[in-house]
Amino acid sequence: MAQIIDGKLVSSEIRAQIKIKAAAFEEKYDRKPGLAVIRVGEDPASVVYVRNKMKACDEVGFVSATYVLPENATEAEVLEKIDELNNDPTVDGLLVQLPLPKHLDEKSIVSAVAESKDADAFHTLDAGRLKLNDDSILPCTPAGIMAMLKRYGINPAGKECVVVGRSDIVGRPMAALLLAADGTVTIAHSRTPDLGAVTRRADILVSAVGRAALIKKDMVKPGAVVIDVGMNRNSEGKLCGDVDFEGVSELAGFITPVPGGVGPMTVTMLMNNTMNAALRAKGEIK
């Protein structure tokens, strides 16, 4: 049976460290580190995600604020709010919750967030940095996965790593981080003809697709490390990942559960990015 990689546990360890840094920051600068989130519209999943981010801020000792704009907000209105928060010295980290309503251009909105405050690291410049092996600001989900691998003593160096999914926020940066850690990396996607043939090669398999039970037992190499990023609802409405957890955990070496795996780590790394942005603004770190 696979060993469970406990995202909640690793998360609580990292949050405890952030809490110490936040308290020291408050002591020194007479204010708490601050995260601001802009949410456009009432997408139910986004409402829950943003609420969780605010709760995590409380837990680590940050101040947080959510600014909600109506579903029909114009690009100019969103950009105006971003500009206001970019110029607010009490805001260290800023993010715009995705997905945005269809009439808004995600790329230009996300790239309007000041680079120094970009808590999600979705800015085009951050994507470029990552390609050049500069890991100073990392997107939260892949950074969280790397932190979990490290905590469980799993070193990607020399390993066959397969990432399923090539989105800008998970798949691509995940592959870049595994490559930077000296893994031999393959990216599979919806046009990959025989997915199982590719995933069976993986010593470390990361699935970031968004389809329940896509990764089945016969697609996994015995002993592999299986990281499930997917967040789906099964036919009973229960939260589940991309991986058939029951089947795959019979032969994998390590596996992340859903919930309780990658999810909590993503929020934790958002806290980490915000803390680092606050310290960077004070010249305390590079």
Ligand code: NDP
């Ligand atoms: P996207 O929809 O942006 O990307 C999905 C990727 O999966 C695409 O690259 C797509 O390929 C690929 N894909 C789709 N179908 C298949 C298939 N049958 N076989 C192989 N590849 C396929 O999603 P995200 O990257 O934003 O998110 C992926 C999942 O992770 C979602 O469930 C999301 O909710 C979850 N998520 C979880 C987070 C967490 O903290 N736990 C954080 C972020 C996301 P193509 O490019 O060819 O279309």
